[in-house]
Amino acid sequence: MLGQGKNAWQAEIDSAAELCDFLRFNCKYAEELYTQQPPKNSPGVWNRVEYRPLEGFVLAVSPFNFTAIGGNLAAAPALMGNVIIWKPAPAAVYSNYIIQKIFMEAGLPAGVIQFVPGPAPELVGACIAHPEFASLHFTGSTHVFKALWKQIADNIHVHKSYPRIVGETGGKNFHLIHPTADPKTVVPQSIRAAFEFQGQKCSALSRMYVPDSLWEEIKKEFQTEVAKIKVGDVADFSNFMTAVINQAAFDKIKSYIDFAKSSSEAEIICGGTYDDSKGYFIQPTVIATTNPHFKTMKEEIFGPVVTVYVYPSGDFDKMYQLIQDTTEYALTGAIFANDRHAVKNATNGLRHAAGNFYVNDKCTGAVVGQQPFGGARASGTNDKAGSINLLYRFVSVRTVKESFLPITDWSYPSNQ
Numbered sequence: 001m002l003g004q005g006k007n008a009w010q011a012e013i014d015s016a017a018e019l020c021d022f023l024r025f026n027c028k029y030a031e032e033l034y035t036q037q038p039p040k041n042s043p044g045v046w047n048r049v050e051y052r053p054l055e056g057f058v059l060a061v062s063p064f065n066f067t068a069i070g071g072n073l074a075a076a077p078a079l080m081g082n083v084i085i086w087k088p089a090p091a092a093v094y095s096n097y098i099i100q101k102i103f104m105e106a107g108l109p110a111g112v113i114q115f116v117p118g119p120a121p122e123l124v125g126a127c128i129a130h131p132e133f134a135s136l137h138f139t140g141s142t143h144v145f146k147a148l149w150k151q152i153a154d155n156i157h158v159h160k161s162y163p164r165i166v167g168e169t170g171g172k173n174f175h176l177i178h179p180t181a182d183p184k185t186v187v188p189q190s191i192r193a194a195f196e197f198q199g200q201k202c203s204a205l206s207r208m209y210v211p212d213s214l215w216e217e218i219k220k221e222f223q224t225e226v227a228k229i230k231v232g233d234v235a236d237f238s239n240f241m242t243a244v245i246n247q248a249a250f251d252k253i254k255s256y257i258d259f260a261k262s263s264s265e266a267e268i269i270c271g272g273t274y275d276d277s278k279g280y281f282i283q284p285t286v287i288a289t290t291n292p293h294f295k296t297m298k299e300e301i302f303g304p305v306v307t308v309y310v311y312p313s314g315d316f317d318k319m320y321q322l323i324q325d326t327t328e329y330a331l332t333g334a335i336f337a338n339d340r341h342a343v344k345n346a347t348n349g350l351r352h353a354a355g356n357f358y359v360n361d362k363c364t365g366a367v368v369g370q371q372p373f374g375g376a377r378a379s380g381t382n383d384k385a386g387s388i389n390l391l392y393r394f395v396s397v398r399t400v401k402e403s404f405l406p407i408t409d410w411s412y413p414s415n416q
């Protein structure tokens with residue numbers, strides 16, 4: 001709670017519940033994976049596959065915002081037999097170190113997961129340039145992941161094997177509201193999605209598409225409800241929101257709010273204020289824009305700021321293309337509607353807009369074992385943490401064919 005600025009509710013979901021789920025479900029998935037064997041054996045032949053760990057080590061590079069993600073980045077490949085170097089984010093070293101100590105206390109042999117905090121470019125650079133570098137398991141921002149991918153390519157002549165690159169990165173997540181949606185549920189769901197953990201979730205709601213027929217009601221509801229949100233110290237359990245992670249995050253988020261304030265294309269509907277006199281506090285902010293390609297509709301802010309574009313109600317179907325063309329990301333998104341056709345059409349029309357798509361539910365809060373998590377396009381390799389898919393990336397399959405009926409003649413029957 002103190003290190004990462006999580007309130008008690010969010011800290012419990014992340015550091016305890018989600019990490020336990022990752023560990024338990026991965027055991028089940030590993031068991032399922034090992035049971036997958038070739039479906040056919042010719043007479044006198046026994047075919048089998050062996051799921052070997054990768055040759056070399058896996059480099060796990062974790063973000064500040066989820067302790068569970070850090071733990072899983074290291075533990076999932078370790079479960080499949082790999083050796084891991086785990087580099088935590090500077091802002092989350094303390095909680096991640098506690099997880100490492102728990103792993104050791106639980107009996108993990110020394111050296112299987114090597115916890116190495118330190119200066120990122122030097123440490124990660126040295127690992128990537130090592131011949132035994134076998135895989136990058138990364139979660140963090142898109143630009144860092146792209147830079148690391150390039151670095152890996154630059155070192156490909158050094159590596160013993162082709163490294164497996166697994167990365168979950170940024171998002172610009174959306175709620176698309178249909179004219180039949182109920183504002184009484186749209187607003188609370190959107191408040192949670194945009195402002196829980198101060199919007200510092202890759203899945204956080206960052207842009208909304210609201211029909212003009214509902215806008216006045218939704219706007220009023222936002223103003224009433226957001227005014228009730230308490231922002232302050234994590235130790236005071238009545239606070240819904242706390243501080244953002246550090247000065248750099250505060251400055252970045254503030255610059256987006258200031259940009260909106262100074263623009264003729266945007267209006268601050270709620271919030272818009274901030275204070276770093278003691279801690280880095282940003283009030284939950286809702287911006288309305290007349291430009292669907294406005295800067296805050298496109299770029300990942302990673303803070304408690306959501307931007308609304310109000311569209312003509314009759315243009316609902318046009319929103320699918322607009323949503324996809326506005327950003328490079330494709331992580332999470334949701335449709336709110338009480339019309340089954342609209343739900344079906346949006347689900348199809350937005351097929352590639354999000355790796356995690358929600359219907360009448362907010363775009364955050366995937367649960368391990370229920371909603372495998374991850375996005376494509378600039379949001380990552382979509383290997384789906386919390387599912388069997390991820391585990392396949394950390395094994396290298398060996399095929400073994402054993403014959404019990406050896407041949408004694410080299411010629412074909414057709415040669416006789």
Ligand SMILES: NC(=O)c1ccc[n+]([C@@H]2O[C@H](COP(=O)([O-])OP(=O)(O)OC[C@H]3O[C@@H](n4cnc5c(N)ncnc54)[C@H](O)[C@@H]3O)[C@@H](O)[C@H]2O)c1
Nearest residue numbers: 062063064088089120121124140141144168169170171202
């Ligand atoms: N898609 C997902 O599942 C998911 C989950 C959580 C966070 N994220 C993303 O993570 C970001 C927020 O986390 P963050 O601020 O910790 O991300 P970040 O990219 O700044 O840092 C992530 C990790 O990369 C390391 N790093 C940073 N610069 C580096 C460099 N030049 N060379 C090598 N390593 C470097 C950091 O030390 C840290 O360990 C957001 O963009 C968010 O969307 C994505």
Ligand SMILES: N[C@@H](CCC=O)C(=O)O
Nearest residue numbers: 201202203364365366373
């Ligand atoms: N898996 C989390 C987000 C993790 C990213 O920060 C969610 O679904 O909200």
